[in-house]
Amino acid sequence: MNCNLCNSPLTDKIYESGSTRSLTSLCTTYAGITEVYFCHGCGHVQSLEIDNIAGYYDHDYDILVTSEEEDQIYEVINGENIYRTEHQVETLLNKVTLPQDAKILDYGCAKSSTMNVLTTMGITFQPYLFDVSDRYIPFWKNFLSEEHWAIYSIPNEWDNQFNAVTSFFSLEHMAQPQNALREIHRVLIPSGILYGIIPNVFTNIADLIVVDHVNHFTPVSLDYMLRSQGFDVVEIDENAHKGALVFVAKKIPGHSIVAAMPTLSEINAAYKKICGISVYWKDANGKVSTYEQAITGKKQIAIYGAGFYGTFILTSLAQPEKIAYIIDQNPFLQGKELNGKPIVSPANLPETVDTVFVGLNPTHARKLMVEIAEFRNRDLTFFYL
Numbered sequence: 001m002n003c004n005l006c007n008s009p010l011t012d013k014i015y016e017s018g019s020t021r022s023l024t025s026l027c028t029t030y031a032g033i034t035e036v037y038f039c040h041g042c043g044h045v046q047s048l049e050i051d052n053i054a055g056y057y058d059h060d061y062d063i064l065v066t067s068e069e070e071d072q073i074y075e076v077i078n079g080e081n082i083y084r085t086e087h088q089v090e091t092l093l094n095k096v097t098l099p100q101d102a103k104i105l106d107y108g109c110a111k112s113s114t115m116n117v118l119t120t121m122g123i124t125f126q127p128y129l130f131d132v133s134d135r136y137i138p139f140w141k142n143f144l145s146e147e148h149w150a151i152y153s154i155p156n157e158w159d160n161q162f163n164a165v166t167s168f169f170s171l172e173h174m175a176q177p178q179n180a181l182r183e184i185h186r187v188l189i190p191s192g193i194l195y196g197i198i199p200n201v202f203t204n205i206a207d208l209i210v211v212d213h214v215n216h217f218t219p220v221s222l223d224y225m226l227r228s229q230g231f232d233v234v235e236i237d238e239n240a241h242k243g244a245l246v247f248v249a250k251k252i253p254g255h256s257i258v259a260a261m262p263t264l265s266e267i268n269a270a271y272k273k274i275c276g277i278s279v280y281w282k283d284a285n286g287k288v289s290t291y292e293q294a295i296t297g298k299k300q301i302a303i304y305g306a307g308f309y310g311t312f313i314l315t316s317l318a319q320p321e322k323i324a325y326i327i328d329q330n331p332f333l334q335g336k337e338l339n340g341k342p343i344v345s346p347a348n349l350p351e352t353v354d355t356v357f358v359g360l361n362p363t364h365a366r367k368l369m370v371e372i373a374e375f376r377n378r379d380l381t382f383f384y385l
């Protein structure tokens with residue numbers, strides 16, 4: 001296997017899952033081993049792609065398709081949910097200024113909730129959409145007509161048309177992100193803007209073991225990819241969106257650029273960080289088992305978090321049948337089930353539960369649990385990953 005970004009051979013395997021029960025970004029299990037490699041050429045981190053990746057995104061990848069409004073929680077402030085779309089719209093408007101009536105293409109758009117919300121904000125622009133599945137058409141139809149979207153391939157008439165291309169959490173999924181960048185370069189006008197968000201594996205460490213994320217970008221590998229595909233990197237922001245890298249790049253017309261590779265010290269710094277994250281995940285199953293064996297109480301056990309970390313805990317337990325509830329603040333998940341376990345709000349957690357496995361990003365987990373008002377007067381024991 002070669003690096004998606006610089007084509008160096010990938011020989012340094014930094015992580016391999018202990019079992020064939022891997023987890024996808026949709027928190028479903030995938031029967032296969034997760035293998036992750038580090039590229040010593042450009043600092044990229046890359047996983048072995050899953051079988052039939054095109055079919056997976058065309059037919060199986062149903063992100064947030066239950067309803068128009070369904071969304072993920074970005075953060076909870078004073079008990080109020082801030083949704084991901086809301087935050088993405090705000091960040092985009094802070095970072096990019098576009099002319100009146102600008103043409104914007106949302107590349108790898110899924111429902112394109114961001115464009116949908118933008119059309120309701122009194123901004124005059126022409127939105128266009130592209131994805132590799134037709135399953136989102138029912139959502140697109142609600143705010144656009146058919147000539148504003150393309151599926152599977154981008155028509156030649158769209159070349160040199162767009163003032164901006166947006167890409168919200170899509171490049172990490174692609175087996176050939178460099179091809180996507182070439183296509184984006186093609187459709188932008190000279191000096192057109194590419195604006196994107198991708199997971200930051202250094203701050204959202206779950207990204208390393210998500211089996212359907214082929215690419216785990218580091219700031220240096222993202223910078224290299226953009227430069228090598230004919231973009232001037234305006235900004236890579238590690239703080240604007242928690243756990244993610246937000247980037248702004250400008251199309252340089254023509255395409256004969258040979259990009260300089262990251263320096264050895266940049267590569268070594270990235271390598272050190274990624275090896276630390278790999279060790280964390282190698283130990284995580286053992287941590288869950290140790291705590292599971294130590295639980296002696298007769299009361300019930302719950303997992304906090306119906307997302308990736310919560311699912312990881314659930315699938316790591318020797319006796320998952322002992323979990324009575326999953327707790328989550330997202331009203332779109334409450335009332336549903338995760339692997340047969342009912343999802344409840346913190347307020348509706350029955351008094352019979354006295355132990356909670358916390359399935360949240362370990363960087364913020366302790367702080368978030370302290371902020372849950374409903375838990376303050378309860379005698380709960382928490383286990384942190």
Ligand SMILES: [Zn+2]
Pocket residue numbers: 003004005006007008039040041042043044
């Ligand atoms: Zn590379």
